[in-house]
Amino acid sequence: xxxxxxxxxxxxxxxxxxxxxxxxHRVHPLAKLLVTIAYIWFTVSFDKYxxxxxxxxxxxxxxxxxLSEVSFKHSIKKxxxxxxxxxxxxxxxxxxxxxxxxxxxxxTITNGMVSGFALFIKAFLTVLASYLLIATTxxxxxxxxLNILHMPDMLVTQILLTYRYITVLLSEANHIFEAYSxxxxxxxxxxxxxxxxxxxxxxxxxxxxxxxxxDSMVLRGYSGSFKHSQLPxxxxxxxxxxxxxxxxxxxxRYTNLISFIGNLFI
Amino acid sequence: MLKHxxxxxxxxxKGENTMHMADALLSPAxxxxxxxxxAAATFYSAKKIKEDFNPKKVPVMGxxxxxxxxxxxxxxxxxxxxxxxxxxxxxxxxxxxxxxxAFMTMIAILLIQCLMFADGGILAxxxxxxxMAFYACFFGYFCVYKPIMKNGMTRGKIILASVLGCxxxxxxxxxxxxxxxxxxxxxxxxxxxxxxxxxxxxxxIGAIEGLITAAVLVFIYQTRPxxxxxxxxxxxxxxxxVIAIMSIIVVLVGGALSLAASSNPDGLEWSIGRVTGxxxxxxxxxxxxxxxxxxxxxxxxxxxxxGNESVAGTSFSGIVGSAVVAVLCILLSVILGVARKKKxxxx
Numbered sequence: 001x002x003x004x005x006x007x008x009x010x011x012x013x014x015x016x017x018x019x020x021x022x023x024x025h026r027v028h029p030l031a032k033l034l035v036t037i038a039y040i041w042f043t044v045s046f047d048k049y050x051x052x053x054x055x056x057x058x059x060x061x062x063x064x065x066x067l068s069e070v071s072f073k074h075s076i077k078k079x080x081x082x083x084x085x086x087x088x089x090x091x092x093x094x095x096x097x098x099x100x101x102x103x104x105x106x107x108t109i110t111n112g113m114v115s116g117f118a119l120f121i122k123a124f125l126t127v128l129a130s131y132l133l134i135a136t137t138x139x140x141x142x143x144x145x146l147n148i149l150h151m152p153d154m155l156v157t158q159i160l161l162t163y164r165y166i167t168v169l170l171s172e173a174n175h176i177f178e179a180y181s182x183x184x185x186x187x188x189x190x191x192x193x194x195x196x197x198x199x200x201x202x203x204x205x206x207x208x209x210x211x212x213x214x215d216s217m218v219l220r221g222y223s224g225s226f227k228h229s230q231l232p233x234x235x236x237x238x239x240x241x242x243x244x245x246x247x248x249x250x251x252x253r254y255t256n257l258i259s260f261i262g263n264l265f266i
Numbered sequence: 267m268l269k270h271x272x273x274x275x276x277x278x279x280k281g282e283n284t285m286h287m288a289d290a291l292l293s294p295a296x297x298x299x300x301x302x303x304x305a306a307a308t309f310y311s312a313k314k315i316k317e318d319f320n321p322k323k324v325p326v327m328g329x330x331x332x333x334x335x336x337x338x339x340x341x342x343x344x345x346x347x348x349x350x351x352x353x354x355x356x357x358x359x360x361x362x363x364x365x366x367x368a369f370m371t372m373i374a375i376l377l378i379q380c381l382m383f384a385d386g387g388i389l390a391x392x393x394x395x396x397x398m399a400f401y402a403c404f405f406g407y408f409c410v411y412k413p414i415m416k417n418g419m420t421r422g423k424i425i426l427a428s429v430l431g432c433x434x435x436x437x438x439x440x441x442x443x444x445x446x447x448x449x450x451x452x453x454x455x456x457x458x459x460x461x462x463x464x465x466x467x468x469x470x471i472g473a474i475e476g477l478i479t480a481a482v483l484v485f486i487y488q489t490r491p492x493x494x495x496x497x498x499x500x501x502x503x504x505x506x507x508v509i510a511i512m513s514i515i516v517v518l519v520g521g522a523l524s525l526a527a528s529s530n531p532d533g534l535e536w537s538i539g540r541v542t543g544x545x546x547x548x549x550x551x552x553x554x555x556x557x558x559x560x561x562x563x564x565x566x567x568x569x570x571x572x573g574n575e576s577v578a579g580t581s582f583s584g585i586v587g588s589a590v591v592a593v594l595c596i597l598l599s600v601i602l603g604v605a606r607k608k609k610x611x612x613x
Contacts, residue, residue: 154312
């Protein structure tokens with residue numbers, strides 16, 4: 001499958017899983033958005049050597065994967081995008097920070113090794129949190145949450161429209177690219193002589209499509225502002241959800257729970 | 267053919283992501299500060315779009331966002347090198363939609379990329395908007411594209427403005443990635459090494475993106491010139507805007523640079539080395555000598571600060587604690603899974 005087909009499949013797949021009916025899917029989008037932001041905030045705020053503290057933060061993704069029926073395997077695929085750059089940065093920590101931290105069965109563990117490992121855990125956890133948000137919340141609902149947070153109307157409308165048209169234009173691009181590949185086999189990418197005309201044609205088609213879209217919007221009563229879909233009123237669970245999670249994150253962040261549990265067993 | 271194509275795409279993937287910041291590389295303070303800076307630019311852009319509101323532009327912006335998204339997926343072969351590049355889209359959008367609408371459209375693209383494809387992160391979104399949208403749409407447009415296009419558009423001017431605009435905005439973006447990571451204090455990579463690695467790569471990426479952008483804009487100019495932003499060619503050159511954008515960049519980059527310098531002893535050692543010819547300053551005096559002796563005697567390994575038993579003790583309880591938490595997590599997962607299935611059955 002080509003990269004464009006991959007992207008089309010990905011958008012459809014995420015749309016499908018976000019339409020689930022699990023208890024997590026039913027939580028108010030604003031509550032989920034705030035919890036995700038709080039989780040990422042607390043996770044990245046851990047000291048760069050605090051690996052054990054970071055491990056306690058695993059509780060959130062574990063609970064959400066269990067409750068939401070979302071595939072953990074699929075979420076791992078998302079890591080391949082973020083991980084290369086993080087690995088590229090983190091790999092230098094053991095090289096540049098060789099201060100010994102502790103001995104583990106005769107092996108000297110340096111500060112750089114610990115901070116590098118902590119960086120990978122942070123990358124892993126933050127990507128999982130973002131994935132869990134989008135896997136349990138439709139993009140329209142996230143836009144609704146952004147509206148409540150008083151984000152500019154223009155921006156919310158752009159997100160919705162861009163998202164709606166991504167698959168359409170990806171299909172257009174796929175057709176163009178496949179047609180080109182058939183005419184120019186074994187060629188790596190688009191030849192420089194047709195850079196302008198190939199993308200230009202896609203651009204013209206996009207603008208013509210935007211013109212038709214505007215006409216159909218006007219016929220349906222569009223006069224410059226969008227009416228966003230309304231969600232049912234928040235229930236008490238929607239208030240309890242962020243309150244409980246944020247309290248737990250704060251406890252995990254500001255207490256050394258791992259050492260406390262460890263000491264109980266030593 | 268497919269196999270060949272996929273291999274080239276994987277290669278291109280690696281180079282593409284060096285500009286997308288991940289949450290893990292940021293401290294909350296840096297992430298928050300960049301969110302604030304990007305939010306200010308967003309609200310300002312929304313206000314400017316409202317002032318000159320054209321309802322027809324709304325769907326164009328939305329569809330153009332999707333267009334850039336799709337165009338980013340297409341690989342362009344780079345002559346002679348045998349590698350391929352891609353388009354980022356900020357400068358292209360600014361040349362067609364104008365800077366404010368382009369900025370809004372880029373935010374929508376970056377947000378969808380971050381949520382749907384995990385390209386970037388939610389906390390890092392402020393940084394990514396700044397690094398990839400602000401520099402291209404504001405600096406690239408007001409400080410490069412518009413001044414060059416003054417007094418009319420020509421093919422040569424389009425090529426010059428696109429290449430220069432893309433190179434400079436990507437250089438600023440890459441430098442900002444280095445600053446944001448260094449100030450966050452996550453990476454041990456020395457500031458100088460990081461800059462030396464990032465800037466040349468992005469010089470090449472910027473040049474390629476500039477050429478692709480130029481090719482598309484020249485094609486539009488020759489076939490449907492009415493689609494290009496008309497305001498770019500008016501004679502109203504706003505020095506005030508150029509100064510304002512440059513000031514914002516200088517304040518932010520300068521502030522971050524001073525923070526990075528203060529938290530980066532390598533830079534200091536390098537400076538000392540330049541002045542004295544030695545990497546470290548030699549100190550004379552009894553106090554210094556006595557403290558050096560004490561340090562040498564108490565150190566388990568020379569040149570390393572080791573010898574704190576409590577650290578190892580804490581680490582051991584940490585390892586035991588982590589193992590217990592791992593078991594608890596598995597149990598939690600099983601219990602929640604069973605409870606969910608039971609509930610589903612009763613429903």
